Amino acid sequence: MSKRPVRTAALASAGLLAVFLLAGCDAGPSDAGPQAGKGSGAGVIAPGKPGEAARTLSPQEAARALPDERPNAADRDYAQMMIVHHRQALTMTALVPERAASGQVEKLAARITAAQQPEIAAMEGWLKTNGGQTQQGHHSHGAMPGMATDAQLAQLKAARGEAFDDLFLKLMITHHDGAVTMAAEVLSEGNNVQIEEMANDVIAQQTAEINRMRSM
Numbered sequence: 645m646s647k648r649p650v651r652t653a654a655l656a657s658a659g660l661l662a663v664f665l666l667a668g669c670d671a672g673p674s675d676a677g678p679q680a681g682k683g684s685g686a687g688v689i690a691p692g693k694p695g696e697a698a699r700t701l702s703p704q705e706a707a708r709a710l711p712d713e714r715p716n717a718a719d720r721d722y723a724q725m726m727i728v729h730h731r732q733a734l735t736m737t738a739l740v741p742e743r744a745a746s747g748q749v750e751k752l753a754a755r756i757t758a759a760q761q762p763e764i765a766a767m768e769g770w771l772k773t774n775g776g777q778t779q780q781g782h783h784s785h786g787a788m789p790g791m792a793t794d795a796q797l798a799q800l801k802a803a804r805g806e807a808f809d810d811l812f813l814k815l816m817i818t819h820h821d822g823a824v825t826m827a828a829e830v831l832s833e834g835n836n837v838q839i840e841e842m843a844n845d846v847i848a849q850q851t852a853e854i855n856r857m858r859s860m
Contacts, residue, residue, distance in 0.1 A: 718833035720776040722843065723767040725788050726826060730760040730767075732791060733819055736800065736812065745805040748860055749812060752853070756816070759849060763842070770838060790822015813857050820850040820857075 689698050733756060740753035771777065792800070792815050803811050827843035834840060 713835060713837045715774045715776075715836040715839065716834060718830055719836040719839040720771065720774070722826060722830035722834060722839055723771050723776060726823070726842075726846070727764050727767050729788055729791065729819075729823055729826065730764050733760055733816070734764075735797070736792070736816060736819070739801060739808075740812065743804050743808040744812065746809045746860070749809045752857065752860075753812075756853065763846075766842065770842075774836070788822060789825045790819040792819065813860060817854055817857050820854045823850050824854075 688702070689700055691698050737753040737757045740750055744750050744753070796815060800808065800811050800815060824847050827846040830839060830843050834843070
């Protein structure tokens with residue numbers, strides 16, 4: 645599964661902001677570059693394409709040149725669904741200490757818990773900041789890939805020892821696969837750079853854990 649390339653527009657905007665700061669701090673009346681317009685304030689030097697000269701933009705033009713990273717519906721849906729998805733993973737890992745036979749399974753469960761609890765908090769904080777509901781209610785479990793059914797969770801709760809370990813790994817691999825699928829979808833449909841970073845983290849971390857679980 646390929647990750648979406650880093651937005652070149654975002655990199656360009658970072659360069660514009662850096663140049664703007666330098667222009668605002670260092671440029672004086674005698675050494676200022678070409679004027680962007682009467683009364684427009686300090687100019688922002690925008691590097692040109694290879695072989696092209698740099699341009700001087702007004703602060704207003706530079707602001708308009710920044711990429712639009714406002715959250716869209718896909719971003720909000722991802723955060724809402726992934727909170728629920730992560731919570732089910734924590735429900736599963738909470739069963740491990742009293743049921744697992746393998747020390748490797750116990751360590752894996754502890755790592756999953758340590759990673760996904762702060763991710764839930766981060767997504768809840770993002771939703772509060774970006775106008776989304778933190779309590780997800782309009783997506784059913786069946787709409788999220790990888791979610792264990794109530795019957796599967798009941799079977800996991802009833803299992804002990806090696807039977808528990810085998811079922812836990814089977815369900816968690818499927819669960820992680822679903823999370824990776826959701827993250828890949830928001831990378832292609834979402835618009836917000838913070839969600840993009842969260843999704844890339846999910847793909848990297850949970851793909852590594854899937855490979856680890858398959859070798860156990």
